[in-house]
Amino acid sequence: MNSERVHSRYVTSAALKALEERGVSIKDIADIVFEMQYEFNKTLTMEECIESVQRVLMKREIQHAILVGVELDRLAEEKKLSEPLQSLIEQDEGLFGVDETIAFGAVLGYGSIAVTTFGHLDKNKIGIIRELDNKAGNRVHTFLDDMVASIAANAASRIAHRIRDEEERRMAEEEVFQ
Ligand code: MG
Secondary structure, eight states: OOOSOOOHHHHHHHHHHHHHHTTOOHHHHHHHHHHHHGGGOTTOOHHHHHHHHHHHHTOHHHHHHHHHHHHHHHHHHTTOSOTTHHHHHHTTOTTOOHHHHHHHHHHGGGHHHHHHHHHHHHHHOOTHHHHHHHOOTTOOOTTHHHHHHHHHHHHHHHHHHHHHHHHHHHHHHHHHTO
16 A cells, blocks of 8 residues: 555646546636626636636645546446446436535535535536537536536625625725715
């Protein structure tokens, strides 16, 4: 057994590489964040959404969830899992909820806005989430679509909280200078 501690830099680059190799870019996730948050903040920019996604992707728990999910999708695609897990993941069996459970666990650190946004994305599957969900052939994205929803929900929640902080800071300033 290798007991040498895994450096977080290595985990970060592996998680980012896993997303990229599975066809998901930071921009794809930021597009979802923009769509979710623009109605609440008409001055929101794509740059802010991209930055928020990047910040979420720096979290160790998120990286671990990505690595687990992508690995299982990949192994299922290569038919390397044992039965019945192979079939459950390959067929994205409706009652197999471990993909959602892992992704849901990853939103809990970002508060209730992340939780409700995740629920919305899970149901309505927008942007790249829908594309992943619809991918035909032998591609398996059972875990990846939920992980993308989780990352987007966290990034959207970060933005919502940041905007409120900014508003309150401005109001407090105005009160002082009245
Ligand atoms: Mg799924």
